Amino acid sequence: MTFRDRIQPQLRDWYDASAGFDFEHLEEFVPNAAELANLREDPQVKAWDQMIPGPDGAPQVKIRVYAPSQREKAPLPCLFFYHGGGFLFGTVYRQEDLCQRYVKHVGCVVVSVEYRLAPQWKMPAPLEDCYAALLWVWTNHQTLGVDPDRLAVAGLSAGGNLAAAVALLARDRKGPRLCLQVPLYGELDCRLETPSSQEITDRKVWCRDNCRISWDKVLSPGHMPTQYESPALAKDLGGLPPLFSFIGQLDPGRDENLTYWSRLMAAGVPVECHVFQHGIHGLSLAKPFTSSGRSAKVDEDVRLWHPMSVRWLRRLWGDYPADALDPCPTAQSMGGYSVDVLGRSLMEDPRCMAILQRYYPLLQKPEYAWGARPLTIRALNSMLPSAIALPEDRLDALDKELRQVIFSENGKKE
Numbered sequence: 001m002t003f004r005d006r007i008q009p010q011l012r013d014w015y016d017a018s019a020g021f022d023f024e025h026l027e028e029f030v031p032n033a034a035e036l037a038n039l040r041e042d043p044q045v046k047a048w049d050q051m052i053p054g055p056d057g058a059p060q061v062k063i064r065v066y067a068p069s070q071r072e073k074a075p076l077p078c079l080f081f082y083h084g085g086g087f088l089f090g091t092v093y094r095q096e097d098l099c100q101r102y103v104k105h106v107g108c109v110v111v112s113v114e115y116r117l118a119p120q121w122k123m124p125a126p127l128e129d130c131y132a133a134l135l136w137v138w139t140n141h142q143t144l145g146v147d148p149d150r151l152a153v154a155g156l157s158a159g160g161n162l163a164a165a166v167a168l169l170a171r172d173r174k175g176p177r178l179c180l181q182v183p184l185y186g187e188l189d190c191r192l193e194t195p196s197s198q199e200i201t202d203r204k205v206w207c208r209d210n211c212r213i214s215w216d217k218v219l220s221p222g223h224m225p226t227q228y229e230s231p232a233l234a235k236d237l238g239g240l241p242p243l244f245s246f247i248g249q250l251d252p253g254r255d256e257n258l259t260y261w262s263r264l265m266a267a268g269v270p271v272e273c274h275v276f277q278h279g280i281h282g283l284s285l286a287k288p289f290t291s292s293g294r295s296a297k298v299d300e301d302v303r304l305w306h307p308m309s310v311r312w313l314r315r316l317w318g319d320y321p322a323d324a325l326d327p328c329p330t331a332q333s334m335g336g337y338s339v340d341v342l343g344r345s346l347m348e349d350p351r352c353m354a355i356l357q358r359y360y361p362l363l364q365k366p367e368y369a370w371g372a373r374p375l376t377i378r379a380l381n382s383m384l385p386s387a388i389a390l391p392e393d394r395l396d397a398l399d400k401e402l403r404q405v406i407f408s409e410n411g412k413k414e
Contacts, residue, residue, distance in 0.1 A: 003202040006250055008278040018204040044069055045100045049092070052136045055128040059116075063133050064092035065144070066099045066110040077108040077150035077317050078137060079182075080166070082130055082159030084282070086187070086214035087118045095156070098306075105310045105375065106317075109146050111137055115162065118218035123229040126218070130162050131169055138176035150317055152180035152241070157282065158214070160186025160245070164231040164260070167240050178241045180316055182309060185247040185281060186257060189232035190215045190225050194255035206281035208252050232256050237263050242270035244312045246305055248279020272312055274305070304362065307380065311373060337402040339395060343380065344373040351405050359390060359398045 004015055041047075046069050051060045068076070079102055083090040092112040099110045115129035134151070141148040155163035160183035167181045189197075192211055200207050219225055227234035243264055247257045254275070261273045331337050331345035337352055346352040347369060356363050356377070363369045372380050377398070381389050390398065 003205075003250070006278065007205075007280055011280070015204055020203040021206065021210055040097065040100075042100045042104070045103045047096075047100075052133065055125075055132045058125065058128065058132075061129045061132055062092065062114040063136075064099075064112040064114070066103045066112070067145070068103055068107070071145065073145075075141065075145050075147040077106070077152065077313075078141075078144070078146040079106070079108050079110045079313070080130070080134060080137070080151070080153045080163075081110055081112045082115065082153070082155030082162040082166075083112065084155070084157030084159045085117070086210065087126060087158045087161075087218040088214065089117065090158075101306065102310070102313075105307075105379070106313050108313075108317075109144060118214075122220045122223070123218050123225070126158075127162060127165050127169065127228055130166050131173075131175070134166060134170065134176055148176065149179070151176055151178050152182065152313070152317075153178060154182035154184070155186070156184050158187050158218075160184050161188055161231065164188060165228045168231060168234055169228050171239055180244070180313065181241050182244045182313075184245055185251055185253060186231070186245070186260075187211065187214065187253055188230065188260050189253075189256035190219065190230040191232075192252075194259070196254035197252045197256070200250060200252040200254075200281075205250070206252065211252050232260055237267040237269060240264065240267070240269050242272075242316055244272045244309055246274040246276065246308075248276045248281060250279060251281040253281065270316075274308070276305075307372060307375065310375070331407060336407045337405050339377040339381075339399040339402065341376060342373075343375050343377060346377065346402070347373060349405070349408075352402055355398070355401050355405070359394065360388070362388070 004012060007015060045066055047064060047066045049062060049064050051062055054061045081095065081099055081102075083092065083094050085094075092114045095112070099112055102108060102110050111133060113130050113133045115126040117126070130153075134153075137144060137146060138148055138151065153163040153166045155161070163181055163183040164186055167178055167183075170176055170178050192208060192215070197208050197211060201209070203209060219229065225233060237260075243261070245257065245261065247254050251257075257273075258275070261271050265271050329340070330342045331349070331352075334341055337346060337349070346356060353363075353369075360372075363372060378395070381395055
């Protein structure tokens, strides 16, 4: 079986056309003026750029803040987001859509950090920029309307490294207390000695050679990496915040992430993690969840990573004014069923659940059903790619069928 045979069938056309990653032309990954002008605005989210003090003796750090356009006075949780790019490229604008979605579906403030990049800047510069942003927001939480007791870090790839590293750094420096971490398919181990780092060598995708270049560019020659630069080196993982993560089976970082998750669990840290069978590195870039996805053609499992992470964040962050921003009625509060009530209140009635599973076969899988619970079915449908999202007429048919189910508190037919 070739590597091509192992990847998602929907991505094989992209694979055939791929020339691999060109480290000599990183400028193509930097948004130009036209791209910046075309950033998609969302009426439910306001966003602005801000320069904040950097680490001692270092340049200022640019952050991009996303917040609900309309909100209650009560402070909201804050999710710090670190973009991917192998430590070599990327900006706060590359995952604009993803940051907006977290604001809308989790009900939080998102702070995206434009950390310094290699090769001009070596570790620990990117990490210290991210930590400086954490300190600044924590100090200015009242101005931003942020709850200082509900801070979380998240990132993709190199950003996943930084999320895990900031969690370690905040613990050891006794800095702001983080309550959650979401390092997605992180570059965690600079040693590249795991079986998956030896296995994934196809240069059409992110592979071992790319990982080695990435680490060589961000680490100074002869420098002995610390646990804060390569979190897999950490000997003590106790006292870290709960973690949500996922990775593809065909990602060179697969085994270092699996090992890190296992060690966290052994240290008593709550962990929810997922491995996608046909996934290559960069699966979170699947549209419509970010503005930089290569294609809408992604494996059906991958499409639901975002609702799964939303459900996890909402469950562990607890109740907060998010529901007051965009009220999500329940079947109980409305006295009936429809596509505009909370998914959880539909799934508690086996009659409605059977209907939903006919329209959305993926909901037969418990993990996906859980991902839909904190959303209305209409909201869930809007988040799904067109291949599995219901067209308007089918959504109307589903709504009509749900409304015909006679509501009862115990889910039994009256």
